[in-house]
Amino acid sequence: MHSHVDAGPAPAGAAGPRRLDRLGLAMRASHLLFGFLALTCLIFAALAWRTGDVFYLRLATEALIFAGLALSVDILLGYTGLLSLGQALYFGLGAYASAVTLKAGYPVSGALGAAFGLSLAASLVGGLIVSRVRGVYFALITFGLAQVAAKAVYNTRELGASDGLIGVPVMPIHLGVATVSSDSPVGFFLFTLAFMAVLYGAVAYLLDTPFGRVLIALKANERRVPYLGYRPERARLAAYVLAAIVAALSGALYPMLRGFVSPELLSFTTSGNAVITVVTGGAGTLVGAFYGSLILTALRSVVGSWTSHHLIVIGLLFMAVVVLFPKGLAGFARSWVEDRFARTGSL
Amino acid sequence: MTRITTTTFAMLASVALAPLALAQTGPIKIGVDTPLSGTYAPIGQQVRWGLELAAKEVNAKGGIAGRPVQLIFEDEEANPSVAVQKADKLFQVDKVDFLTGTVNSGSTLAVGQIAERTNKLMATTVSFADSITADKCSPNVFRVNARAEQQSSALAAWLMKTNPDPKVYLLGPDYEMGRSTVAAFQAGVKSRGGTILGEVFAPLDSKDYSQYFGQIRAARPQVLYTSTAGNDTVRLLTQMQDFGLLTNLLVVGASGTVTSQNIGAIGSAANGFATGVGYSPEIPTAENKTFVDAFRAAYKADPDLYGADSYGLIYFYKAAVEKAGSTETDKVRTAMRDLQWDTPQGRKTMRAGDHQAVQTMYVVRVDNGKFAINAEVAGDQAIGPDLCTRF
Numbered sequence: 213m214h215s216h217v218d219a220g221p222a223p224a225g226a227a228g229p230r231r232l233d234r235l236g237l238a239m240r241a242s243h244l245l246f247g248f249l250a251l252t253c254l255i256f257a258a259l260a261w262r263t264g265d266v267f268y269l270r271l272a273t274e275a276l277i278f279a280g281l282a283l284s285v286d287i288l289l290g291y292t293g294l295l296s297l298g299q300a301l302y303f304g305l306g307a308y309a310s311a312v313t314l315k316a317g318y319p320v321s322g323a324l325g326a327a328f329g330l331s332l333a334a335s336l337v338g339g340l341i342v343s344r345v346r347g348v349y350f351a352l353i354t355f356g357l358a359q360v361a362a363k364a365v366y367n368t369r370e371l372g373a374s375d376g377l378i379g380v381p382v383m384p385i386h387l388g389v390a391t392v393s394s395d396s397p398v399g400f401f402l403f404t405l406a407f408m409a410v411l412y413g414a415v416a417y418l419l420d421t422p423f424g425r426v427l428i429a430l431k432a433n434e435r436r437v438p439y440l441g442y443r444p445e446r447a448r449l450a451a452y453v454l455a456a457i458v459a460a461l462s463g464a465l466y467p468m469l470r471g472f473v474s475p476e477l478l479s480f481t482t483s484g485n486a487v488i489t490v491v492t493g494g495a496g497t498l499v500g501a502f503y504g505s506l507i508l509t510a511l512r513s514v515v516g517s518w519t520s521h522h523l524i525v526i527g528l529l530f531m532a533v534v535v536l537f538p539k540g541l542a543g544f545a546r547s548w549v550e551d552r553f554a555r556t557g558s559l
Numbered sequence: 560m561t562r563i564t565t566t567t568f569a570m571l572a573s574v575a576l577a578p579l580a581l582a583q584t585g586p587i588k589i590g591v592d593t594p595l596s597g598t599y600a601p602i603g604q605q606v607r608w609g610l611e612l613a614a615k616e617v618n619a620k621g622g623i624a625g626r627p628v629q630l631i632f633e634d635e636e637a638n639p640s641v642a643v644q645k646a647d648k649l650f651q652v653d654k655v656d657f658l659t660g661t662v663n664s665g666s667t668l669a670v671g672q673i674a675e676r677t678n679k680l681m682a683t684t685v686s687f688a689d690s691i692t693a694d695k696c697s698p699n700v701f702r703v704n705a706r707a708e709q710q711s712s713a714l715a716a717w718l719m720k721t722n723p724d725p726k727v728y729l730l731g732p733d734y735e736m737g738r739s740t741v742a743a744f745q746a747g748v749k750s751r752g753g754t755i756l757g758e759v760f761a762p763l764d765s766k767d768y769s770q771y772f773g774q775i776r777a778a779r780p781q782v783l784y785t786s787t788a789g790n791d792t793v794r795l796l797t798q799m800q801d802f803g804l805l806t807n808l809l810v811v812g813a814s815g816t817v818t819s820q821n822i823g824a825i826g827s828a829a830n831g832f833a834t835g836v837g838y839s840p841e842i843p844t845a846e847n848k849t850f851v852d853a854f855r856a857a858y859k860a861d862p863d864l865y866g867a868d869s870y871g872l873i874y875f876y877k878a879a880v881e882k883a884g885s886t887e888t889d890k891v892r893t894a895m896r897d898l899q900w901d902t903p904q905g906r907k908t909m910r911a912g913d914h915q916a917v918q919t920m921y922v923v924r925v926d927n928g929k930f931a932i933n934a935e936v937a938g939d940q941a942i943g944p945d946l947c948t949r950f
Contacts, residue, residue, distance in 0.1 A: 265651075266647070266651045267647050267648050267650075267651035267652050270644075270647055271644065271647075271648075274644065366734075366735065367734050367735045369735060373735040374663075374664070374665060374735055374736065375664050375665045375668055375688060375690060375695075376639060376665045376668070376669065378668045378669055378671075378672045378695065379672070379695075395676070470640070470643050470669070470673075471669075471672050471673075471676065472639065472643070472668070472669040472672060474638075474639040474640065474665045474669065475665075476638045476639055476640055476665070477640065479638075481638065513644070513648070516633070516634055516645075517633060517648070520595035520596055520632075520634050521596070522596070522634065523596055
């Protein structure tokens, strides 16, 4: 399904600092696509700001936040070959941690810190269980863990139970050079875009290191990985923790945007949507999570206003994408960019 | 230079004012943010029917203050995240004057906050969580339907009137909603001088309730209150019937315990079951008969409480806008406070202190597989104290 996985090592003698193997080339292509996406977002922001728009800016901000969740799914699904059906657990954990922290009067940095710390601790515990299994068992256990957490939140009165928590205050975000308010549509959109660029950059960097190659090896043939001197459980645990932190940091932005959290954020719908987003955008491309989320969010909004049978329409489109673009939309675009890179030598 | 500036200013002003002038003469837009797909779709359907029927009637008689009513629907999927996104669209893109439709309490609370931050007004016609007009009240949120406390208070008041000093046992499903409904009814009975013999909570989706029958029998209650729902009620009541526990026992419960969906499966074990509700198609008034006939003629279905309360909402908004002489938020809010308006359930009053509608409540009992109105409870006897401290 993903050509770069099957790609052999770089040709002998081609190991110069500027020559890239297929995986490095693919990553370069992803970076280029991300740059294009960021540029499009900036043009959109300028246009929306000029016309005084509020709704589309907030919708795009939400799409970027859910792209962060999809990115975390891609670390597991696209790189490590593990289907997580419960990634909303960490997204919701980050959202609730952020909401509670902000409501207690702490600044945005405190909210992000709380989301990071809690997700690190929770994913280490959860990871001890799930890193021992793979395949369908991994999917089932992640699904089960998320359901348990969702039910627990649903019944905890201190966390607002089924009603969720409202009244998350509007917060100023201090960035050193500038301060943006979380209720400024364009300001918070740009902050979220920058935040997601950092997340994408960090994840892409980590996955381009030997650690990333071990994850890809796990996906390709796990039985051979011990012969290379790596322990599959540890690599799997690391991937799981990394994905959890990415999901939680993305989730932490949600209450800043919408001012509330609810147990539905931890539901299977949220996890399932993230998987659909990654598959549509292109698993194993990282950037596909962003394209997938922006396109699907826009489609859902437009089709949802047009007909109440929007789920059928979205479902048919999803099936069409899977059949016509098995690598996903960004995966398709990336192959094209990769070929151009390969022909012109390097970037 | 000055001339150019003046001209530019005049142009800008005319551009800025044009939509405003248009807004005062064009249709009055009401956004409906309600579940049209998924589990709650049947409720959203009733909301839609009720609103559309009332809008049609109002438009046929000249609209609201001479302006036609336009309803704009969005599917909120009973998910607060979606509801908030759709509410944002209705307010920002469609520029609706008023918002309604949210069903689950989480959506109502989250959308209410959006309304407050956008300085618009909204009302729910379905959500019954007490918090919406109590500790989490908002100056921009109104509720035209009865809240949970009104339902349980009406039931408790009726219970005390029919048998003084009842000995009550409580059995609830073991989750947040189950525990809060049991606590509310318990408080209602105690404050009126009744006796609570004990309470027990069974897990959701319990298959076997007989394990609780021993303690219930030993307590010798005259009344059993339960807030189970769906198939849980079917199993609870049929198993109690099998064990002979229903003889000389009055079973009462929450409004969602026995419904048209599970009453057939419960069979004769449902007979005598009583609950407090804000609406029943059986209400014997001329206004309700007209409403039910019009509803049946239009949609080939009976209205339920969601349809009736949503129908009444359009008349509530009409009365408020016509009293205010404007659709501006502050003026309409002032007009809505203490407003009295007519609905199929009779005259309702919007309490100014917490934006909760006060209305006559009804106790309905199952008689041969069908609900029949047993008693009326006056609005002031069922409405609890005003617990809203924000305005």
